[in-house]
Amino acid sequence: xxxxxxxxxxxxxxxxxxxxxxxxxxxxxxxxxxxxxxxxxxxxxxxxxxxxxxxxxxxxxxxxxxxxxxxxxxxxxxxxxxxxxxxxxxxxxxxxxxxxxxxxxxxxxxxxxxxxxxxxxxxxxxxxxxxxxxxxxxxxxxxxxxxxxxxxxxxxxxxxxxxxxxxxxxxxxxxxxxxxxxxxxxxx
Numbered sequence: 001x002x003x004x005x006x007x008x009x010x011x012x013x014x015x016x017x018x019x020x021x022x023x024x025x026x027x028x029x030x031x032x033x034x035x036x037x038x039x040x041x042x043x044x045x046x047x048x049x050x051x052x053x054x055x056x057x058x059x060x061x062x063x064x065x066x067x068x069x070x071x072x073x074x075x076x077x078x079x080x081x082x083x084x085x086x087x088x089x090x091x092x093x094x095x096x097x098x099x100x101x102x103x104x105x106x107x108x109x110x111x112x113x114x115x116x117x118x119x120x121x122x123x124x125x126x127x128x129x130x131x132x133x134x135x136x137x138x139x140x141x142x143x144x145x146x147x148x149x150x151x152x153x154x155x156x157x158x159x160x161x162x163x164x165x166x167x168x169x170x171x172x173x174x175x176x177x178x179x180x181x182x183x184x185x186x187x188x
Contacts, residue, residue, distance in 0.1 A: 003116050004089075005096045007032065007182055010106030011122035012152030014134040016168040020122060021100040023175050030179075030186060032098045035088045037105075038064070038073075040081040044139055054085070072101075072108035077147060084109070096186055103155040106162070118185040120178055121162035125169040127152060 007024075011017040025032055038054040040061040049055045056064070061081045065073055073083025082102055089097070099109060103121070110119045124130040130152055134145045159165050164181050168174040 006117040119162040
């Protein structure tokens with residue numbers, strides 16, 4: 001029986017990882033399936049429960065932690081949890097899963113599934129560019145942007161723990177590099 005392969009795309013918020021993941025999911029040739037993360041945060045406009053995330057209350061998230069229902073989880077921002085449910089991996093069977101997750105979560109997947117995981121860190125060109133991207137999204141307050149930038153500084157120190165680092169300076173160029181890496185991994 002073929003084992004699932006896990007492709008982990010992680011990055012600081014605003015680096016472009018979700019855009020890259022969506023483009024990879026549209027590549028029929030890769031045949032990837034999206035691992036839907038759970039979060040205790042409220043949905044942003046245009047986000048759908050069970051499609052973008054499983055949106056659950058903080059209380060429910062903590063209950064699932066105590067029941068060991070997560071492969072990995074983290075309190076990414078104060079009072080805001082993200083994690084991957086075991087049920088997502090069980091539903092994958094022999095499919096290749098792609099994860100759009102935070103940096104610590106990505107490293108935890110790699111640690112637990114070393115032989116079947118590929119980890120790619122999407123690096124912003126600079127913190128100034130990252131801040132500009134976050135502001136242009138118009139979905140965060142100035143104080144939330146500052147929190148995200150401070151977290152990004154710490155996350156960027158962990159980049160060398162990933163199998164690959166791809167700087168997202170020009171989206172199409174970065175995407176082609178990520179596609180090449182993922183395609184090689186799936187077909188090895």
